[in-house]
Amino acid sequence: MATLDRALTLSPARPQPRRRRPWPLLGLGALVVAIVVLPLGYLLLRSLEAGPDAWAALLRPRTITVLAGSAALALSTAALATLVALPVAWLTVATDLPLRRFWAVVTLLPLAIPTYISGFAMVAAFGPRGLLQRLLAPLGVERLPEIYGFGGALFTLTLCCYPYVLLTVRGALRRCDPAMEEAARSMGDTPLTAFFRVLLPQLRPAIAVGALLVALYSLSDFGAVSLLQFDSFTRAIYMQYRGSFDRSGAALLALLLVLLTLALLALEHVLRGRPSMSRTTCAVPRPRRLIALGWWRWPATLYCAALSILGAGVPLGVLVYWLVRGLANGQELVSLWRAAGHSLLAAALAAALAVASALPVALLAVRYPGRLSRLIERGAYLGYALPGIVVALALVFFGANFAPALYQTLPMLLVGYTVRFLPQAAGSVRTSLQQLNPRVEEAARSLGRGPLAVLGTITTPLLAPGILAGAALVFLTTIKELPTTLLLSPSGFPTLATLVWGSAAEAMFARAAAPALLLLLLSAMAMALVVAQERTAAS
Amino acid sequence: MRVQRNMILAATLAFILAACGSQPAAQPTSAPAEPTAASQPAGDQKLVVYSGRSESLVAPLFEQFTATTGIQVEARYGDTAELAATILEEGANSPADLFFAQDAGALGALSAAGLLAQLPQATLDAVEPRFRSSQDNWVGISGRARVVVYNTEQLQESDLPTSITGFVAPEWKGRMGWAPTNGSFQAFVTAMRQQLGEEATREWIEGMLANETKTYERNTAIVQAVAAGEIAVGFVNHYYLYQLQKESGDSLPVANYYPGQGDVGALVNIAGVGVLTSAANPQAAQELIDYLLSAEGQTYFAEQTFEYPLAAGVPADPRLRPLDEIETPALDLNTLSDLQGTLKLLQDVGAL
Known part of the structure; x- marks a missing residue:
């Protein structure tokens, strides 16, 4: 026991001696954040134009109620998503769960389903007169309880968002040195107690980041909350735009959302805890010995299956049902290849740009901590919790008026995606950086490599799993993104997501189903690539 | 070894993406060339439409318009109110020539911001006064x-x-x-x-x-x-x-x-169109409006969406109560x- 305790106290990385931040890194980080906080500038500008009516609306008690409701939803979703995702992460990384690579891919799929599809599917399946009720009708069930409101929104958003925690925690788990758990096991811990005493503390930063991503995404979501009729703050902001064309009133509301985001960031900072433990030994963890589940593999498989069915199976079933019914009624399908090409191109480039932008931000935050670095890191999160329409309109404003040559071009669209989803990449990169012992880099420096060479040849390759996880998150979120795509993409640039939206809006569900299914297929293939890479990396 | 595999993976992915990406990229450049090759002077014209009506609905109509007039239509589809907000943000720099809105309120908002241009009297007269702007700057296409x-x-x-x-x-x-x-x-x-x-x-x-x-x-x-x-x-x-x-x-x-x-x-609300004051190509925009109000355009909406045609004497779907039997409330749709x-x-x- 004493040995173990000493091992644990030894392993947290020593507080770094203060180092001067290299100016190229600082410059890059500042540039990234300057672009990411553009929406904030836009909101301030618009809120200055707000009339007394808008201010009065802001200060009504109702506004505060809705804001509190949104905050409660975001926090509950984050907590529930963490509880749901942790077992899956552990099962697919650390145990001999049957088909664990299959489950690793399938349990991530809900990420690729637009929330307005998930929301619709949930209502269609579990609504008062949904499919479930029809199945139960022979048993005399006339109506199911209403799923609308807080409970339904929480349920749907959890199923949409738990992969954020899953992906970040899986990455962290794979970087954990199995030696520590094995030490604990040899001291008499069961796999379960070793998980709680040894593994969980190491996973804390990854959990905190995943939960933060979930919480902020829930704040910004419009599709699920509107379909499940939960009165969220983002819904109120959309209403301002859609209903009243009132941009200054919406800006005031969005600024309140920014404040809430800052509060959540501060909360995450507390939950994340001290700089995490990093391995003191070698840079690459040796492959972990898988824990034999024994009889437990059946409930474990059942759990993964149930989660996949709820999160991906139900929406998938609804899509297939739409497709079949529409085809049976003679609806024609349109060619999807062009849109699929656009979707892949935009999502892959966005993932690359987001990761490239995340590197300086994460490096500053982890390797050169301090007030300035923290400011830059927090700034990176600002665009993320804002409703998509706010970010899109901010970039419309700046693009059309100050960069007309770039306006509605692919580069501009990619910048828009990065502004929205940078934290997904930054969070993943940061957690893997925290687990990477700086002494490895220092050793390389002491052997005569320059800082950039170290970044290129040591840090980045060692970060590959974290970078890949971040890129995967951005890819999956971007491929279904709507508001920015609609307003900022080049003309004649249909993507699968815009096709889904366009057809669903006209109630042409069969036409909406085909691109949605292709979207899922492409996402599954991308996930399979990532998981396959895990295998080659481990061997 | 691992790094190498990663690079191979990345290179393969990049290749696939380039293959996917190059195909669609090639299309827009080759497509506009065709009408020019057909030596039609109007073929050079390009019309930018912001459409609150969905692609699956109006894209076939735009294609028909291009085939008839040789004017290329570059459409941006989105939610009507969000596109209205976009045009308000873009201001005088808006790339849009024409706004096709799903309801009169969005057109009213642009009209109030002074972003819509006057329409010629002949266009306005094509529909009843109750289905067009009292400011003469937008016109209903369907009811x-x-x-x-x-x-x-x-x-x-x-x-x-x-x-x-x-x-x-x-x-x-x-x-x-x-x-x-x-x-x-x-x-x-x-x-x-x-x-x-x-x-x-x-x-x-x-x-x-x-x-x-x-x-x-x-x-x-x-x-x-x-x-x-x-x-x-x-x-x-x-x-x-x-x-x-x-x-x-x-x-x-x-x-x-x-x-x-x-x-x-x-x-009875309308879906309608207005030409922006900042339009680079108001001529082509006017031609599209004329087309939408023609018997062909009106029949399309009547048959595809079951909305009320508003012009060219096209009858509505027989299941609907005829428009002239509906006494709409006296109301300026701009409001x-x-x-x-x-x-x-x-x-x-x-x-x-």
Whole structure:
């Protein structure tokens, strides 16, 4: 026991001696954040134009109620998503769960389903007169309880968002040195107690980041909350735009959302805890010995299956049902290849740009901590919790008026995606950086490599799993993104997501189903690539 | 070793992406070349349309227009209100020539911001004054009537009140559905505020709430709920029923009911177009408007969306009550842009 305790106290990385931040890194980080906080500038500008009516609306008690409701939803979703995702992460990384690579891919799929599809599917399946009720009708069930409101929104958003925690925690788990758990096991811990005493503390930063991503995404979501009729703050902001064309009133509301985001960031900072433990030994963890589940593999498989069915199976079933019914009624399908090409191109480039932008931000935050670095890191999160329409309109404003040559071009669209989803990449990169012992880099420096060479040849390759996880998150979120795509993409640039939206809006569900299914297929293939890479990396 | 594999993986991915990407990229460059090659002077023209109407609906029409005139249409599709907000943000730098809106309120907002140009009298005269801007800067293309859908197994038309205000009676408790977040519904409430005044509108909404009217997000969902017998009546636009019938392929136990003449319940909103003052190509925009108002364009909307054609003497779908038999409330559709008060009212009484 004493040995173990000493091992644990030894392993947290020593507080770094203060180092001067290299100016190229600082410059890059500042540039990234300057672009990411553009929406904030836009909101301030618009809120200055707000009339007394808008201010009065802001200060009504109702506004505060809705804001509190949104905050409660975001926090509950984050907590529930963490509880749901942790077992899956552990099962697919650390145990001999049957088909664990299959489950690793399938349990991530809900990420690729637009929330307005998930929301619709949930209502269609579990609504008062949904499919479930029809199945139960022979048993005399006339109506199911209403799923609308807080409970339904929480349920749907959890199923949409738990992969954020899953992906970040899986990455962290794979970087954990199995030696520590094995030490604990040899001291008499069961796999379960070793998980709680040894593994969980190491996973804390990854959990905190995943939960933060979930919480902020829930704040910004419009599709699920509107379909499940939960009165969220983002819904109120959309209403301002859609209903009243009132941009200054919406800006005031969005600024309140920014404040809430800052509060959540501060909360995450507390939950994340001290700089995490990093391995003191070698840079690459040796492959972990898988824990034999024994009889437990059946409930474990059942759990993964149930989660996949709820999160991906139900929406998938609804899509297939739409497709079949529409085809049976003679609806024609349109060619999807062009849109699929656009979707892949935009999502892959966005993932690359987001990761490239995340590197300086994460490096500053982890390797050169301090007030300035923290400011830059927090700034990176600002665009993320804002409703998509706010970010899109901010970039419309700046693009059309100050960069007309770039306006509605692919580069501009990619910048828009990065502004929205940078934290997904930054969070993943940061957690893997925290687990990477700086002494490895220092050793390389002491052997005569320059800082950039170290970044290129040591840090980045060692970060590959974290970078890949971040890129995967951005890819999956971007491929279904709507508001920015609609307003900022080049003309004649249909993507699968815009096709889904366009057809669903006209109630042409069969036409909406085909691109949605292709979207899922492409996402599954991308996930399979990532998981396959895990295998080659481990061997 | 690992790094190498990663690089191979990345290179493969990049290659696949390049292969996917190059194909579509090639298309736009080759496509515009064709009409020019056909030596049509107008073929060089390019028209930028911001369309609140969906691609699956209007893209075939735009293709037809290009085939007829040689003018290329570059369309950006989106939510009507979001596109209106986009044009407001872009200001004088908007790339758009023409805005095709799903409701009059969005056109009214652009009109109020001075972003819409005057239309020629001949274009305006193509439709009745009640379906065009009082400022002469936008024109309706198709009409969307507010109706009450009801379940024909539970109700007969004679059971329904003559005025929309009659639905606050206790016998309707728990049997109705509406979509307060929907733009068409909000436009209807705005019209009601203009017609009956703030107080009466508030009383009506409170009465409806007291009657436990169920909330839905979309009109389609309301019609489906009525068809399933979940509710007996719903407040929607007239065409959802026919779209749903076309989609589901079977006849549903649902019918449209048009509330009383001149009543606010008989509101007919429009989908319409306006040319931006900043348009680079107003000529081409005018040609598209003419095309949309031609017999060909009007027939397309009548057949595809079951909306009311507004021009060229094209008849509506025979299942609809003819437009000249609907006495719409006396109302300037431009005023439907005044939604701020409507939102506040809906929020105050707790309908939103």
